[in-house]
Amino acid sequence: MVTLGPVGYTVDDKAQESEHPMAHGRITGWATHLPERRLTNHDLAEMVDTSDEWIRERSGIGARHVDGRVSEMSVIASRDALAMAKVDPTDVDLLLLATCTSDQQFPASSSVVQHELGMSCGAIDINAACSGFVYGLVTAMQFAEGGVETILLVGSDALSGITDWTDRSTCVLFGDGAGAVVIQRSADTPTLLGWDLMSDGSAAGVLWCEHGGKIFMNGKEVFRRAVLALEAAATNALAQAGVDIDDVALVVPHQANIRIIDAALKRLGIPLEKAAMVLERTGNTSAASIPLALVDALDHGRVMPNDLVLLVGFGAGMSSAAAVVRWDPPTS
Numbered sequence: 001m002v003t004l005g006p007v008g009y010t011v012d013d014k015a016q017e018s019e020h021p022m023a024h025g026r027i028t029g030w031a032t033h034l035p036e037r038r039l040t041n042h043d044l045a046e047m048v049d050t051s052d053e054w055i056r057e058r059s060g061i062g063a064r065h066v067d068g069r070v071s072e073m074s075v076i077a078s079r080d081a082l083a084m085a086k087v088d089p090t091d092v093d094l095l096l097l098a099t100c101t102s103d104q105q106f107p108a109s110s111s112v113v114q115h116e117l118g119m120s121c122g123a124i125d126i127n128a129a130c131s132g133f134v135y136g137l138v139t140a141m142q143f144a145e146g147g148v149e150t151i152l153l154v155g156s157d158a159l160s161g162i163t164d165w166t167d168r169s170t171c172v173l174f175g176d177g178a179g180a181v182v183i184q185r186s187a188d189t190p191t192l193l194g195w196d197l198m199s200d201g202s203a204a205g206v207l208w209c210e211h212g213g214k215i216f217m218n219g220k221e222v223f224r225r226a227v228l229a230l231e232a233a234a235t236n237a238l239a240q241a242g243v244d245i246d247d248v249a250l251v252v253p254h255q256a257n258i259r260i261i262d263a264a265l266k267r268l269g270i271p272l273e274k275a276a277m278v279l280e281r282t283g284n285t286s287a288a289s290i291p292l293a294l295v296d297a298l299d300h301g302r303v304m305p306n307d308l309v310l311l312v313g314f315g316a317g318m319s320s321a322a323a324v325v326r327w328d329p330p331t332s
């Protein structure tokens, strides 16, 4: 093991030799949803002592959507993703919903979404905060490898409900949204070539929210750890996939802060132009951020068949996760 820095995110020398199964799950449908109410930086400058210039320079964010509900946003994104995949909701075998802002303590928001969509399959919430979608993707691919035919994976968060709108050091960063993908078991070549899931619970206190409370964040410490975590997770997943960083056509980083993304990509040797970006118009939407950026890149034709896509996230926990996916698009 090689320690990257004092915070302990590590590159695993053995990653290349390890035997994670090569999963066969093809993404056949995708969609996103943002709630209607949009808050620009100028709107925020009327609520707290801040400015459009400060927010853009320190984070790269220009606007965010607020007042979303996880189940509602998930249902809308899921319906569109299922329609694209031409999958009837009753044919879904498993629903995975990555969220850290479930609408209620219990039941899981996935149960509400399942009912709204008219499905009867198993439904699970996954809480790995902003790394949740990648945790969910790796989990879904293992289910596909194990024989499950059709999986609906959603990343959805409503951070506006746990944001202290009087605290300028946090409220400028967060927003709401959802992204959904349909994953269907494929008999063809593997699509998930490498992955890495990490958690450093010793740092849980740097980004925290009590039940019924608001987000507490040590911004500088989160920043420092995020850069190292992104680098380590991506390096491990690439090593396991047995591919070089130059082989990657598109990177989909967690959309938290342009400076974090820029610093991590520099350490990895990837030009910023290779990154999918929606941060400017969404802010940090936690588990929704990676699917929002991925779908935006897909919709803009930035991914070709057989391209390698690197998804990489980090978040409260501190959790981090990366996946190297060979893009195997639906055939019709």
Ligand code: COA
Pocket: 049, 050, 051, 054, 055, 058, 059, 130, 168, 169, 170, 172, 173, 207, 217, 218, 219, 220, 222, 223, 226, 256, 257, 260, 284, 314, 315, 316
């Ligand atoms: N508008 C104007 N000024 C602000 C401000 C705002 N919204 N928020 C903080 N400031 C002020 C601070 O009070 C400080 O003033 P001072 O020098 O008089 O004390 C100054 O700006 C610099 O603050 P600082 O905290 O040093 O800024 P920064 O460059 O570290 O940027 C963050 C702050 C939060 C943008 C940055 O630390 C960050 O992005 N951290 C990671 C957060 C994150 O990604 N969280 C989610 C992870 S999933």
